[in-house]
C-alpha cells in the first residue's frame with residue numbers, strides 16, 4: 001500500500017480526495033519527509049526583513065551564501081550578462097550551451113589544476129546539482145539498487161537518489177565518538193554486508209567539501225575509497241558544490257579532478273554548481289563531469305527534462321569568464337568574508353557553551369548542543385529546535401542530516417552581518433532560558 005502524506009492531504013482543505021488519481025509512485029514521492037514542511041505555516045511568509053518584518057525568523061538553516069549578494073548583483077547587472085537578445089528566444093543545446101561548458105571547463109582548469117585541462121565535451125549542465133543527482137541516480141540505478149553515502153549528510157542526498165529512480169540509499173554511519181571520521185575499511189565492510197544480503201551496490205556519494213561537517217578529505221583518503229569502489233565496480237560520485245568556499249587559509253582543497261590516474265575513470269563523476277560558491281541558487285545551474293561515453297549519452301538525453309534557460313547560462317558564463325572579477329576579486333573576497341563570519345559565529349557560540357567542530361569550508365558550522373539536552377535524545381533535539389524557532393531563528397537539527405548522535409545542529413553563518421548578529425543573539429537568549437528551565441526541572 002502506498003503511504004499517504006497527511007500534511008499534503010490536509011492542505012487541500014476539505015477537497016474530495018481520491019488516492020487513485022495519482023500513481024503509487026507519486027504517493028511515495030509526496031510521502032518523503034520534508035522536515036521544514038512541518039513548520040511551513042510558521043516559517044512561510046514570516047522571514048526576517050530589516051524594514052518589513054524585523055521580528056521575523058532569521059534563516060540560518062538554508063545553505064545560502066548572502067555575503068556576496070551585492071557584488072554578484074552588480075556584476076550581473078553590468079549589461080554584458082543579462083541582456084535579452086533574439087538568440088535566447090529559441091531552443092538550444094539541452095545539456096548546456098557550449099559557451100557555459102567552455103567557461104566552466106576554464107574555471108575548473110584554472111583553479112583545480114587538473115593533470116589534463118578539463119574538456120567541455122565531458123561536462124553536462126543541468127538545472128542545479130539536485131537535478132544532476134537525480135539524473136545520475138536514473139543513469140546508474142534500477143529500483144532497489146543501493147547507493148552508499150557517509151552520514152551525517154546533506155539530507156537531500158537520500159531524496160534525490162531514492163525518489164524517482166527508486167534506488168535505496170544506505171548510510172555509512174560516522175559517529176561523534178570517532179570525530180565523524182570513517183576508515184576506508186568501514187566502507188568495504190558495508191559493501192560486503194549489502195552484497196551478502198543479495199543487493200547490488202551501484203554508487204557511492206561523497207560530499208567534498210562535506211555538508212554538514214565543513215571538512216575536506218585528503219587525496220589519499222579519497223583514493224582509498226575510490227580503490228575499494230573500483231574493486232566492487234561501484235560508481236563514485238563526488239559532489240564538490242562548495243569547492244570555492246574554502247575559507248581556512250591553511251587548507252588546500254584538492255579536487256578529485258586533479259587526481260592523476262583515478263582507479264576507475266569510467267566510474268568517477270564530479271559535480272559542481274553555481275548555487276553556493278557564486279551565491280546564485282536562483283539560477284539553477286549544476287554541472288557533471290564524466291568521461292564515460294555511455295553515462296554522458298544517457299545524461300544528454302535526460303537533460304531535456306533538466307535544462308536551464310540559455311540567457312541564465314550566458315550570464316553565468318560571463319561572470320566566470322571575467323577573470324579579473326572572478327579570480328582576483330570575487331573568489332578571494334568571498335572566502336575572506338566566509339572566514340570572518342565563521343570565526344565570529346564560532347566565538348559567540350563557544351561563549352554560550354556550544355561546542356563547535358572546527359571546519360574549513362562551506363557556509364555553515366557543525367555545533368554540538370548536547371550539554372543543553374537532558375537527557376540527550378532525538379526528542380529533546382527536536383524540542384530545542386522548536387524553542388529556537390519560536391525564539392525567531394531556524395537552524396538544522398542533526399536528525400535532518402541523518403546524524404546518529406542526537407544534539408548536533410548545522411548553523412549557516414553566511415548570512416548578512418546584521419542577520420548574523422541578531423540570529424546569534426536570539427540563539428543565546430533561547431539557550432539561556434532553556435538552561436534555566438532544564439535546571440528547574442531537574443532540581
Ligand SMILES: Cc1ncc(COP(=O)(O)O)c(C=O)c1O
Nearest residue numbers: 063128129130154211273275286
Ligand atoms: C552538498 C550539496 N549538494 C547539492 C545541493 C543542491 O544544489 P543546487 O542548488 O545546485 O540544486 C546542496 C544544497 O544545499 C548541497 O549542500
